[in-house]
Amino acid sequence: MSGMRSLSPATDSQLRFSKKRSRSSVLEIDSWMPSKTQAISPLVDRLMMLIQGSQSVLGEEFGVELALREALNNAVVHGNQEDPGRKIHIRCRCGPGNEISIVVTDQGRGFDFRKIVRNGFTSDPAAEHGRGIQLMKAFMDEVHFERGGSEVHMRKQARNGAH
Secondary structure (H helix, E strand, C coil): CCCEEEEECCCCEEEEEEEECCCCCEEEEEEEEECCHHHHHHHHHHHHHHHHHHCCCCCCHHHHHHHHHHHHHHHHHHHCCCCCCCEEEEEEEEECCCEEEEEEECCCCCCCHHHECCCCCECCCCCCCCHHHHHHHHHCCEEEEEHHHCEEEEEEECCCCCC
16 A cells, blocks of 8 residues: 555655565655754654554554654654754664664754763763753664755664554
């Protein structure tokens, strides 16, 4: 099943998903949202319904949702600086092996992610940035940045043999 549909006229978000058959089902979600903080919750709510329905990370949904919200907030506020002319691109893959991968890309200049120390905070203890990255790292199995810091890749695998 594939197609494009508008999620909500208020958020100007679009969602495209496809389910491919192989040994097990794969759900791929490709979505865009405007650089508005009020667009985050409606999009996350819809994505989480699809993620929960895929049953790819049973019992890990709370952490995935929190990491997704933090990644989108960082992209809107820090990446795109809430510029209404810019968009956020979200790609999500719920697939075989009971795992989920999420990529959030903003259209900003990026940031020097090498300055983030192991615990997720910046090397400047007075900085107010870095807490969202720490939360993403705490709830996801893998978090790394590409495209000069304007793209975050996150991966979570189901625990305890779920699914």
